[in-house]
Structure formats: structure tokens, C-alpha cells
Amino acid sequence: MAENPEAQAASGLNPSALTPLNAARLLSKASGHSITVEAIQVDLAAGAPANADGTINLVHYAAWLVREMAEK
Amino acid sequence: MTIDPRRLRPIELCRLLNSTPLGEVISEQELRNHRTRAGHRLGSGRTLDFVGYIAWLVQLRHAPKTGPKKDTSPPPHIAEAAGGAAAVVVGRRRKVAGHGQKMARKQEAVIAALLTEPTYALAAAKAGVSESTVYKWLRQPAFCKACRAARRELLDYAIGQLQAATGQAVVTLVEIAAHGRRDADRIRAAAALISHALRGLEDADLLHGRRNGRDTTPMGTDEVVGILAARLRQTEKSELATPEKTRLTATLADALLRAIGVDVLDKRLESLEAVLGARKDRSNEGRKKAKKS
Numbered sequence: 001m002a003e004n005p006e007a008q009a010a011s012g013l014n015p016s017a018l019t020p021l022n023a024a025r026l027l028s029k030a031s032g033h034s035i036t037v038e039a040i041q042v043d044l045a046a047g048a049p050a051n052a053d054g055t056i057n058l059v060h061y062a063a064w065l066v067r068e069m070a071e072k
Numbered sequence: 073m074t075i076d077p078r079r080l081r082p083i084e085l086c087r088l089l090n091s092t093p094l095g096e097v098i099s100e101q102e103l104r105n106h107r108t109r110a111g112h113r114l115g116s117g118r119t120l121d122f123v124g125y126i127a128w129l130v131q132l133r134h135a136p137k138t139g140p141k142k143d144t145s146p147p148p149h150i151a152e153a154a155g156g157a158a159a160v161v162v163g164r165r166r167k168v169a170g171h172g173q174k175m176a177r178k179q180e181a182v183i184a185a186l187l188t189e190p191t192y193a194l195a196a197a198k199a200g201v202s203e204s205t206v207y208k209w210l211r212q213p214a215f216c217k218a219c220r221a222a223r224r225e226l227l228d229y230a231i232g233q234l235q236a237a238t239g240q241a242v243v244t245l246v247e248i249a250a251h252g253r254r255d256a257d258r259i260r261a262a263a264a265l266i267s268h269a270l271r272g273l274e275d276a277d278l279l280h281g282r283r284n285g286r287d288t289t290p291m292g293t294d295e296v297v298g299i300l301a302a303r304l305r306q307t308e309k310s311e312l313a314t315p316e317k318t319r320l321t322a323t324l325a326d327a328l329l330r331a332i333g334v335d336v337l338d339k340r341l342e343s344l345e346a347v348l349g350a351r352k353d354r355s356n357e358g359r360k361k362a363k364k365s
Contacts (some may be wrong), residue, residue: 031127
């Protein structure tokens with residue numbers, strides 16, 4: 001499911017298991033600003049928490065972003 | 073009771089963020105600071121938009137780096153010139169031996185640093201003295217005088233650099249006037265050349281002590297040029313039809329070019345004439361085509 005965004009969209013979005021693509025779409029739509037999937041993938045490569053199947057838990061991701069921001 | 077992630081109270085958001093395996097990552101105060109920075113994007117009133125908050129964090133993290141880390145140090149040649157200016161000024165005063173010489177060297181370093189650094193603190197750090205020493209020296213009239221003199225030396229250097237760059241600027245303008253990619257570029261460059269040439273004539277008159285006012289003697293070249301240039305500007309601003317305006321502009325520009333009798337401008341004027349000639353040719357061709365059709 002995680003590898004197939006269409007399937008995820010059809011079944012409704014789960015904020016604890018979003019593919020990077022769906023996360024980017026959701027964040028862009030919610031904020032009205034463009035959030036790219038590349039930006040999220042860069043964060044994942046930099047150590048952002050991800051589930052075993054490569055999906056993102058939005059709460060964990062947000063906590064990681066806050067911690068990174070505080071460390072800068 | 074269900075929680076709406078788009079309408080969370082700050083305390084709820086804090087608890088949510090601090091409930092992950094990462095442990096405590098944010099306090100209410102920090103969240104308040106974030107809210108102030110992000111403004112209305114994090115929601116309004118007493119609640120926060122969690123998704124909007126994440127989006128803001130991602131944007132902030134990936135925003136291009138700007139601002140405070142910018143290198144504000146002066147270019148090496150300016151720093152070198154500042155050092156030179158300070159050395160010249162302090163060298164004039166350096167007569168004493170021993171401790172006095174060491175003092176003079178320190179003061180020289182401080183003056184050079186004051187010329188290039190934005191704050192006294194940075195200047196003091198760069199020169200290797202304390203900030204209070206800088207303030208103490210700045211209260212001494214002789215030191216202040218030396219600073220001012222060094223500043224003047226540096227200004228002279230800067231003016232020299234500007235003058236040296238002027239030649240290159242003129243070459244660039246002439247190049248654009250002759251071979252610019254678009255008509256508009258060539259015309260702007262030509263107009264700038266004419267305008268600067270006129271200003272140069274006025275300045276030369278002032279330098280040679282000639283009067284700029286009207287008198288009963290016959291008009292000089294510069295006056296004729298001035299009048300023609302004014303007419304040229306008038307024509308450009310007028311609401312005439314474009315072909316008519318082009319014709320008048322070209323005629324006036326030709327007259328203007330003939331009127332300027334300054335030897336050093338000959339080459340530049342040739343380029344200008346070439347541009348204007350080309351423009352005339354184009355407009356003539358356009359007219360012929362229009363007649364044929």
C-alpha cells in the first residue's frame with residue numbers, strides 16, 4: 001500500500017503512514033505553499049524517522065523537524 | 073472526543089510532539105516563538121493548524137540560506153588600501169623609538185581596522201586590542217585626526233579606482249551602442265554617451281573657469297549641443313507618431329553629433345552615427361515596403 005499512492009489515496013490518508021509523495025501533497029494543500037517530495041526525501045536521507053515500509057508518521061516527522069530546528 | 077489536527081490548542085500540540093520516541097523536543101515557550109515567527113500561517117486565535125505547522129517547518133528547513141552569515145569583510149584590495157592609508161598617516165607621526173613605536177604600530181592596526189570593520193568591537197578584535205582601548209584612543213584628538221586623514225587617503229584611493237573604471241565603462245557603452253543585441257539597448261547606450269558627453273563638457277567648462285550663463289557672445293559648441301540635446305529629449309517625450317518621432321530624433325541626433333567637436337569623442341561618435349544610420353536605413357526600408365504594399 002505504501003508504495004502505491006493511488007491505493008493510499010483511494011483508501012484515505014493515514015497520517016501515521018504517508019508516502020513521501022502524499023505527505024508533500026498534503027502539506028502543500030494545507031499550507032498553500034509548494035512542499036516538494038524532494039525536500040521530504042532529503043529529510044529522510046538526513047535521518048528523519050520513517051516507518052519500516054518507507055512511509056512517514058507525520059507526528060514523528062514534525063517532532064524531528066522541531067528538534068532539528070532547535071539544534072541549528 | 074476526537075481531536076482535529078487542524079485546530080489544536082498549543083498545549084495539545086506540545087504534548088503530541090513530545091510524545092514521540094524522540095522525547096521532549098519543544099516547550100510551550102518555543103512553540104509560542106514559532107507561532108510569532110510564522111504569523112497567521114499556523115492558524116488563528118487559540119488553536120494551531122498542525123499540518124500547516126509541519127509545512128512551515130519543512131519550508132523553513134529548506135529555505136535558501138541568507139542573511140546573518142553573509143561575509144561582511146571588505147574585499148582584499150580595500151583592506152590592503154586601508155592598511156596602506158593607516159600606515160601613511162601613522163608613519164608621518166612615527167618619530168619616537170621603543171615603546172612609542174610599538175604604540176604607533178598598534179594604532180596603525182586599529183586605524184586600518186576602523187576603516188574596514190563595521191563596528192568598534194570588530195575593529196578592536198581585528199587589531200588585537202581591547203574595545204576600551206579603541207574608545208580611549210578615539211577620545212585623543214591626535215588619533216581622531218589620524219583616523220580622519222586615513223579615511224581621506226582611502227577615499228582618494230576609491231576615487232582613483234572609480235576613475236580607472238570609467239574608461240572601461242565608456243568602452244562598454246560604446247560597444248553596446250555599436251553592437252548591442254536590441255535596438256533599445258543600442259539607443260539607450262547612445263543616449264547615455266551623449267548625456268555623459270554633455271555633462272563632461274559642462275564640467276570641463278567649470279574646471280576651466282568659464283561661465284555657464286547666457287551672454288551676448290555667439291553660441292559656443294557646448295551651448296548648441298545643449299539646445300539640441302534638449303530638443304532631442306523633448307522629441308522623445310512628445311506624443312508624435314512613431315515614424316515621425318523616429319525621423320525627428322534621427323535628424324536631431326545627426327545635428328547633435330555634428331555639433332560636438334570634441335576630439336576624444338570622435339571614435340565614439342562614429343559608432344553612434346553608425347547606429348543611427350542603421351536605424352535610418354531600417355526606417356527607410358520600412359517606408360518603402362509600406363508604399364509597395
